[in-house]
Amino acid sequence: MSNTTPDAARETYQRLSQNIARILRGQAASTRKLLAALASGGHVLLEDFPGTGKTTLAKALARSIDARFKRIQFTPDLLPSDILGVSIFNPRDQVFRFHEGPVFTDILLADEINRASPRTQSALLEAMGESQVSVDGERRNLSPLFFVIATENPVEFRGTYPLPEAQMDRFAMQFTLGYVAAGEEVAILTQQQHNHPLDDLRPCATLAEVLALKQAVENVRVSDELKHYMVALVGATRRAPGVQLGASPRASIALMKAAQALALFDGMAFVTPEHVRELAVPVIAHRLVMEPQARFSGLTPQGVIEDGIRRIKVPA
Helix, strand or coil: CCCCCHHHHHHHHHHHHHHHHCCCCCCHHHHHHHHHHHHCCCCEEEECCCCCCHHHHHHHHHHHEECCEEEEECCCCCCHHHHHEEEEEECCCCEEEEEECCCCCCEEEEECHHHCCHHHHHHHHHHHHHCEEEECCEEEECCCCCEEEEEECCCCCCCCCCCCHHHHHHCCEEECCCCCCHHHHHHHHHHCCCCCHHHHCCCCEEHHHHHHHHHHHHCCECCHHHHHHHHHHHHHHHHCCCEEECCCHHHHHHHHHHHHHHHHHCCCCECCHHHHHHHHHHHHHHHCEECHHHHHCCCCHHHHHHHHHHHCCCCC
């Protein structure tokens, strides 16, 4: 693939970041994490209160790339076939023809994913884990870019189901957008006084350029010392008091790949401990299952990770 030099890849990242910043004000850190997940081949779960810009962020990214984009609005009556597709009998040809579901795309927005039943949520497990789906006994490959951005409202909200642990583990990162500063919110009001700025957003990167960005990320160097550091951070969650289920090796892989993306974004040929620490909470915390007693006493997954960052020695 052409144009995989670090400079060209970083320029693609900067274009995407600037394009999204035209729509989402005050969310530079969230955009950086989202693009790190995209460039490292992971998927993202955005959890926040309604109206904070989760869907807008997903749409801004999709419109910034000249690629296929589909959205699924998750509801309690959604079925797995509504996501994957279904075979319909054609009486004229006397054969079943497969009609692709919305999962056959480059960027998929799974909106309010926790409003659907766990059975329907699990339809995405194979797609997210292996970039393929098995329907009617036949394996079908997905797009080489295939990137899922899922949004969810906090579980305390009415009509939501908690995501199964296996589903949570398929997301490379989970983070929140949060509320922006008052000045930024005033700017948002001005921006949307006449029309939504998304309407005027145009692609600034091709599918080939994004795939080249992903390839360039793979070439960023990670020292053995840093690999040991990442494994120690993830492994500490399995022994931490109050944690019922710690993070899996999938978390270590996601942490390494996302850190490679950040290093590329920062113009570096190698990963530093700062990149790992920046990503530790969004990559690892959502995978932990806390013991009920620990939750009641105020212990959080974020607190467990931050404690590990303080205690585990950083490689020189």
